[in-house]
Each structure stands twice: as structure tokens, then as C-alpha cells.
Amino acid sequence: MNFALTEEQETFRRATRAFAEKEIAPIAAERDETNVYPVELLQLMANLGYLGLKFPSEYGGGDGGNLDAALVFEELAAASAGITLGIYCHVVLALTAIARIGNDDQKRRYLAPGIRAEAEKIGAFGSTEAGAGSDIAAISTRAERDGDGYVLNGAKLFCTNSPIADFIVLSSVTDATRGGGISLFIVDRGAPGLSVSQPIRTLGMHPAQTAEVVLENVRVPVENRLGEENRGVPNMLTAFAEGRIVAAAFAIGIARVAFDLARKYVLDRVQFGQPIARNQVIQHRLADMDTEIQAARLLTHQAAWLADHGRPFVKEASQAKVFATEAAARIAAQAMHLQGAYGYVIESPAQRYYRDTHVLEIGEGTSEILRNVIAKQLGL
Secondary structure, eight states, X not given: OOOOOOHHHHHHHHHHHHHIIXXXXXXXXXXXXXXXXXXXXXXXXXXXXXXXXXXXXXXXXXXXXXXXXXXXXXXXXXXXXXXXXXXXXXXXXXXXXXXHHOOHHHIIIIIHHHHTTOTTOOEEEEOOXXXXXXXXXXOOOEEEEETTEEEEEEEEEEEETTTTOSEEEEEEESOTTXXXXXXXXXXXXXXXXXXXXXXXXXXXXXXXXXXXEEEEEEEEEGGGEESSTTOHHHHHHHHHHHHHHHHHHHHHHHHHHHHHHHHHHHHHOEETTEEGGGSHHHHHHHHHHHHHHHHHHHHHHHHHHHHHTTOOOHHHHHHHHHHHHHHHHHHHHHHHHHTHHHHHSTTSHHHHHHHHHGGGGTTTSOHHHHHHHHHHHTTX
């Protein structure tokens, strides 16, 4: 077994960290406070090839894999989880759905310009509704066939990126007479009848704006249906499975930077005549935190490797996502606690790491739902 990255991967990882520390980390606190997403950053990342890393070169991508994406998102999330979430929704959700499910025409119209971050090609993904979260088959948004198109009515809640997005990939019922009669559609921002609410205030991930999307008799041409009609549920599960690998890496990035901050603090903080890091109880806490980070990374890289080699990976991706996101929440909480009052003040990044981790246990499948997935894979 070889757990080492290739020389190319290691070089790319270091380059990504340098980029994130230069372009993202310096604005992380400010954007967390102002709730303004740095849209211009997407163009900069596109120019450097980050947005198209895992997509085919024929559409401008880098022909990379899930492990490459995991390496990138760990470094980006360490710099700013909130900013990275906007990138995640554009690349891992919207563009990946088009890349995996879309036809050549849709890839040329949305994937290729989305990789280049061209004007009017930033994506969002809408599935959650007020009455349908984990139960993706319970959505109430309807799409009725009308000539050469569909007419959509309904609403999507917690649609991250929607206030800045130029198109939204969303799910809608196309056959109410059958269970799972759901299809996916690409809806352009300027479509008559489409409206996006003001951003919803959330505990963490402040720069990544999430909102409600309302559709009132929105007409979508048939060529914007993504994949076969009534195949939306399996198509979403296909896209989400890969997303869970990246979500796990996302969590590792936050956990790592929270751990690094706590480690530095306990080495510098002097109480009773010595650094508090000399206390065995502190040492054990840091030892446990680092162990969880290493375990999460191994689970994540294993799932990525399996996916990249065409092997079954649903169980492993679910395990990586559950373990990494829950570990990140524990580590961020512990890191803030170890810094005492200094970690609790708004000026400290420790409280931001703490706030940002919790949504990762909810999005891309809650921990409870993923445990159901794991159990099913175990034949239970």
C-alpha cells in the first residue's frame, strides 16, 4: 500500500496552499463579517485551472480526479470555509451534475464557460424545499410539459450561491403518478417568473450566500432538461456521491487550521510558570485531535482513490463524510475551548472555525442519512 502523494500531486497541493494563503486567507475575516462573496475570485481561480481541475480537457478541464479535488478543497477550506462553500456549490454541485449527466450541448453551453468562470456562468444547485430536505423524493416543485418546453412552479430553500448565480440546476416533479418521477433542469437567472430572496442569515459560512428561489410559471426549454425525464433521483445520487468525498476534504481543511491555531496557542500560553502545552491533559487533547484529522484524511483519500479507479465507493465516501465532518465539529469546538476567552472573542478565527463546521454535518446528506446509506451497503 502506498499512501504517498505523487510528486505532481504534492507540487499541486503546495501551490494551492500558497494561492489560498495569498488570495483567500487575508480576506476571510472581512468577508465573514460583511457577508459579501468575492465573485472576482472565481475568475482568478479559473485562470489558474482550479475550477476545471476534475473535468474533461475537451471542455477546458484538467482531466483530474477526485483525489486531486480533495487536495484542493482541503487547502481552500483551511483559508476560508465560507468562501470555499461558494466554489464548492459552483464546481462540485452545479458543474459536476452537468458533467456527469448533461449532453454535449449542455456541456458546451454551461460546463465549458463555467470552468472559465465567464460572465453569466456561475452555478447553484437547488434541491431542498421547506417540506423536503433529506427526503429528496418528497419535493413539491412541479414541471409540466408544454410543447417544446416545461413550465415550472415551486420553491427551493437554502439554495447556496443563488444570489450570485447565473444558472441553477434544480429538481422538479415531472410525473406525480409515480414515486421518484423527478427530473433535473438548468434554469437561467433571467428566466421570467424566477425570483431569488434576500440572503438568509446563517450561523456560519457567512460569505457563501444562501437564499430561497421561487418559480412562478417559469418556462424552461426541453434542451435544458438535464438527463432523462423522471431520472432525477438516481442522477442526483450519482452527483452527490462524488460530492461527499470533497465535503469530507472540506471538513479536514477546517479541522486542520483549527488544530494548528490551538497548537500554537498552547505552546505560547504560559500559566503557572510554564506553557500550558506541558500539561498532560492538554497534550492528550491535541494528540486526539491530530489522530482524528489523520484518520479522516485516510478515509477521504481512500474513497477518492476508489472513485478514481472505477471501483465501488459509495460506502467509503459516506464513511469519510460522516467521520470527517463530525470530527471537524469536535476539533473546532475543542480548539476554541483550549484558547479560553481568547478563542471566544469575535476577533479570533477560532470562533469562525467553530461556526463554519456545523453545516457540513447537514449538507450533502446529514450524518443520520449517511449512516443509513452505510448500513444499506452493509446489507442491513
